[in-house]
Amino acid sequence: MERLGSIWRCTVSYSVHRYDYCNGLMPMLSRKLIASMVVVALLMPLFVMAASITVKTDKSEYYPGSTVKISGTAPPGTNVAIQVKDPAGTTVWVDQKTADSNGAFSSTFKLKNNAKLGTYTVTASSAVGKATTNFKVVSKPGPPPPPPTSPEQKAKNAISLAEKEISCAEELLDALADFMNVSDFRSKLEEAKTKLASAKQELNSGNYEKAYNLAITARELAEDAWKSAVDYAKQLIKDIIEELEKSEDPVIQKLLEMINEILEKSFSSGCSAVVIKDAFMYAKAAENLTKISEYEKKAEEAEKIRKELEDKISELESKIEELESCKSDLEQKLASLEDENAKLQFIAEEYNKTKSEYDKLKEEKAKLEEDVNSLQSKINALTAEIASLKERQYLMLIIGLIIGAAIAALAVKFTKK
Structure with a gap:
């Protein structure tokens, strides 16, 4: 900023000297203008500071x-x-x-x-x-160390913590029982309860150190039970949402975000881990939404098929109308054929009546044919005889002509002599 102010002051100073040097060559530049420029140059650093x-x-x-x-x-x-x-x-x-x-x-x-x-x-x-x-x-400073406790109080505190851990684990398993098989985790929890009961007996007997150790074991078993259940539940949920992540439905995506937020949480006890049940519910809801979406798609496909079937039915109805029209024509033709059939039956009856006459005529025809054949044989024989007679007649005629010619020739010869 100082540098910028210096530049302005140098510019104004140069302008003043330039004015003195020109001495009248710049008549429009007054002393008031020069003074204003000097003021601006002096105030410029303040403006720059104000704009920071x-x-x-x-x-x-x-x-x-x-x-x-x-x-x-x-x-x-x-x-x-x-x-x-x-x-x-x-x-x-x-x-x-x-x-x-x-x-x-x-x-x-x-x-x-x-x-x-x-x-x-x-x-x-x-x-x-x-x-x-x-x-x-920076990290928060840790809490001040607790005051030293007696062995009896130490055992009681351990038993109290174990009871709380078992109670929270049981609450978690009850919540998850609707979504998965928790029998293995319950077995471990029952073992923790047995250890806790033994710890209480040892406490009542004055064996504080043994009671403390049993309570710690019970707490560890309960903690292991609910943590194992949470891990198993998370894996089941991940298996459910694995296919759902491909969905583009914004509602399903929002449910998946909520599920992942729950899965990413670190739980300090079984009571705090009960929210894993919500992740199951969200996963099931997302799964159901996906199924509904699939059903809707199938419904759309079914609707499409229904429309296609309706079109085909319409086509079939048109064809049925055509067939009915053809049926009407065929019925008319059938009636005509029935008339023709009646006529044919009449003709058949007439034919049956004339058949016997026909058979008789046929027999007579056969006899006539035999007679004709017999006559034809006779005619053929007569024809042959006639032909033979004609040949003889022709031969006799020729011989007669020859004899006549010879006689004529002899007559001419005798005449000349």
Whole structure:
């Protein structure tokens, strides 16, 4: 900013000297204008400072899960983008604010309970500039060590914790029994109950150390029972949602997000793990929604098939109408054929009547044919005889002609002599 102010002052100084040097060549440049430029040059650094942006946090150190308050200044009405990054450079908070009439802005967010430890960077950006600040996230100091307890009280405390662990484990198994087989986990829990009963007996007998050890064993068995049940339940849920992750249904995707949030949780006891039942319910709901979606698709396909069948039925009805029309024509033709058949039956009856006459005529015809054949034989014989007689007649005629010719020749010969 000082450098910018110096540039302006140098510019004005040059202008003044230039004016003196020209001495009248710039008559339009008055002394008032020069004075105004000098004032602007002197006030310019203040304007630049007024247009800057600042940012800070209410504390320099926070614990995981704490609320971080961010505040800063910027020119009134300026839009400020706020970004917070963790030590790994991952953005954990983003906000957009507008500086009020006094040039102030603020933003608040809460750190996660498992927030990373280390230095966080806060950046405030706007059109007039950018500002950053840092804060640290440190681990909470542990609770003060408990006062020393007597062996009896130590055993009682262990028994109390074991009872609570067993009760929570039993509550969890009861909740999961509707969704999966918990018999193996119940067996382990029954073993824990047996150990707890033995611990109480030893406590009543004054064997505090043995009671303590039995109570610890009972608690470990109960803890192992509910943790094993949770692991098994998570695996079952993952198996259920494995196919559901392919779905694009926004409702199913939201259910899957809720399920994954539950599956990613770390449970400190069986009581807190009861929420795994909700994950089962969400998974079943998502599965049912998927089935409904499949049923809807099948219904659409069935509707499509129904429409196709309706079209085919319509076609068949048209064909049936055509067939009925053909049937009517055939019935007419059948009636005509029946008339023809009646005529044929009449003809057949007439034929049967004339058949006997025909047979008689046939017999007579056969006899006539025999007679004709006999006559034909006789005619043939006569014809042969006639032909023979004709041949003889011709021969006699020829002989007569020859004899006549010879006699004539002799007569002529004798005449000449």
